[in-house]
Amino acid sequence: MxxxxxxxxxxxxxxxxxxxxxxxxxxxxxxxxxxxxxxxxxxxxxxxxxxxxxxxxxxxxxxxxxxxxxxxxxxxxxxxxxxxxxxxxxxxxxxxxxxxxxxxxxxxxxxxxxxxxxxxxxxxxxxxxxxxxxxxxxxxxxxxxxxxxxxxxxxxxxxxxxxxxxxxPQYQDKMDAWKDFIKEIANHTGYSVEGTGPRRAWKVYDTLFCQKTHNLSLPEWATPQVMATLEEISTFEVMSHVGFxxxxxxxxxxxxxxxxxxxxxxxxxxxxxxxxxxxxxxxxxxxxxxxxxxxxxxxxxxxxxxxxxxxxxxxxxxxxxxxxxxxxxxxxxxxxxxxxxxxxxxxxxxxxxxxxxxxxxxxxxxECHRKDNSSPATERAIIALSALSGLLVLATVTLAVLYGRLRKRYRTM
Missing domain, CATH: 3.40.50.1240 (Phosphoglycerate mutase-like)
Incomplete structure (x- = not known):
């Protein structure tokens, strides 16, 4: 509606x-x-x-x-x-x-x-x-x-x-504070350190939370302190999307x-x-x-x-x-x-x-799409390339026509 x-x-x-x-x-x-x-x-x-x-x-x-x-x-x-x-x-x-x-x-x-x-x-x-x-x-x-x-x-x-x-700065400060913790999580989970950030920390927390809720055993490294820190990172990740x-x-x-x-x-x-x-x-x-x-x-x-x-x-x-x-x-x-x-x-x-x-x-x-940030030089380059492409197409068509006429003349000889 x-x-x-x-x-x-x-x-x-x-x-x-x-x-x-x-x-x-x-x-x-x-x-x-x-x-x-x-x-x-x-x-x-x-x-x-x-x-x-x-x-x-x-x-x-x-x-x-x-x-x-x-x-x-x-x-x-x-x-x-x-x-x-x-x-x-x-x-x-x-x-x-x-x-x-x-x-x-x-x-x-x-x-x-x-x-x-x-x-x-x-x-x-x-x-x-x-x-x-x-x-x-x-x-x-x-x-x-x-x-x-x-x-x-x-x-x-x-x-x-x-x-x-x-x-x-407030986001970067938090990431710096969690840097060593995130490295440890990457080592425990098998993820690469470079690819482990707040979003991946949330996924790890989600997996462990669901397993704990359903009485599945957690790995030894998933201590209450680790779970609390993962939850803190997850909360911070959520807030970054609606706040700050x-x-x-x-x-x-x-x-x-x-x-x-x-x-x-x-x-x-x-x-x-x-x-x-x-x-x-x-x-x-x-x-x-x-x-x-x-x-x-x-x-x-x-x-x-x-x-x-x-x-x-x-x-x-x-x-x-x-x-x-x-x-x-x-x-x-x-x-x-x-x-x-x-x-x-x-x-x-x-x-x-x-x-x-x-x-x-x-x-x-x-509101959702990017503004056009192309510079005048970029725009001129685009125009030049477009013009060159047009000339190439025209030359190709001209050669094709000439080739067709020559073949026709050759066949009538």
Whole structure:
């Protein structure tokens, strides 16, 4: 559900019209948008000297585990409990839209979540032995996903920003402090020292974390201190992508895209009086980090499995609209409130739009591509080469014509 950029103007107009006293008796929940991380999974990769390799994971690397399925099912049950008076007790396709990134673990997480959110009632039981009903989940290829899988490969400007970030003194100081530690990790894991940096340290940590979670033995060198340092490096790596340098511009190329979509969708629901009540996004820790980084509410901690960021849109008693944000990062306690800097917990929607405007891209494609840095001398060289190529082509054609005429004349003799 995406429209043209002027959605903020339209939404502000709708909010102004709604500001007049209406026959609204109480604060009313109008729409919910939520983004969650997939459930527990196998490691993304293994390292060369990993004693377990991928044989330890029956479902395969990167795949959702049974524990991950249980986590998502429990999240779905929580959402049913929280929104039992908002969503219909039976599945209604007009009320919910579900989108996932095109990965097995996120698609399966969405399926498990929906099983907990919409347990079939008697009329929905298509097979009495299966307490489950199919619900549509939408996706697009990873290479085309600009909403939930942020540009790491095809956004030159983002790479420029990261190159600038790693040159900062605060970044270089950290790398110098970890230099000897990273050499040791390279030796233990079998990676080359030159190729071992923060990103690879994160992969090693991820592998060890997954193995520890699933009660697999860790190598002797993976002491609690080593694990703590790897986690510290991983956290620093995450922060470098959303902080330290040109925060708004980074956000415009990543999490701001999703902030924009959340506002666009609510604008569309109001404009067209749609019955849509919930939009559900099944994605990754990186998606949550980018979103919360753009909103300036990221706490610096890695989102755990099944972490869920919630937007709740309300119509107030005076007819105006507000938005509240919640974050559920554990099943042992209720989600806690997130407050957009510069606003209140229940943020008036027009204020929310104003505060997030700097992180919403006007034209992502234009903002993402490198500026033309070619010098006048380079441009002249390109023009000269083009002219020379043209002359060569012309000479080739002329010779071909002459050769053809000579052959024709020779044959007629």
């Amino acid at each position: 995406h429209r043209s950029r002027p959605h903020c103007v339209l939404l502000l107009t709708l909010l102004t019209l709604a500001g007049a006293p209406l026959a609204v008796q109480a604060r009313t929940l109008r729409m919910v948008t939520l983004l969650y991380r997939h459930g527990d999974r196998a490691p993304i990769d293994t390292y060369p000297k990993d004693p377990h390799k991928d044989a330890a994971w029956p479902g395969g690397l990167q795949q959702l585990t049974q524990e991950g399925m249980r986590q998502q099912y429990e999240l779905g049950q929580y959402l049913r409990s929280r929104y039992q008076d908002f969503l219909s007790s039976s599945y209604r396709r007009q009320e919910i839209y579900v989108r996932s990134t095109d990965y097995d673990r996120t698609l399966m997480s969405a399926q498990a979540n929906l099983a907990g959110l919409y347990p079939p009632n008697s009329s929905e039981l298509w097979n009495p032995e299966i307490k489950w009903q199919p619900i549509p989940i939408h996706t697009v290829p990873v290479s085309q996903d600009r909403l939930l899988k942020f540009p790491m490969k095809d956004c030159p400007r983002y790479h420029e920003l990261m190159e600038e970030t790693v040159q900062l 340098h040109k925060l708004n511009e980074k956000a415009r190329l990543t999490g701001g895209i999703l902030v924009d979509a959340v506002l666009r969708n609510f604008s569309e629901v109001l404009r067209r009086s749609l019955p849509l009540k919930m939009i559900m996004y099944s994605a990754h820790d990186s998606t949550i980090i980018a979103l919360q980084g753009a909103l300036r509410v990221f706490n610096g901690r890695h989102p755990p499995y099944a972490a869920c960021h919630i937007f709740e849109f309300y119509q107030e008693t005076d007819g105006s609209y507000s938005v509240s944000m919640l974050y559920r990062n554990t099943s042992s306690s209720a989600p806690y409130q997130l407050v957009l800097p510069g606003c209140s917990a229940s943020c008036p929607l027009h204020r929310f739009i104003e505060l997030t405007a700097p992180v919403i891209p006007e034209d992502w494609g234009k």
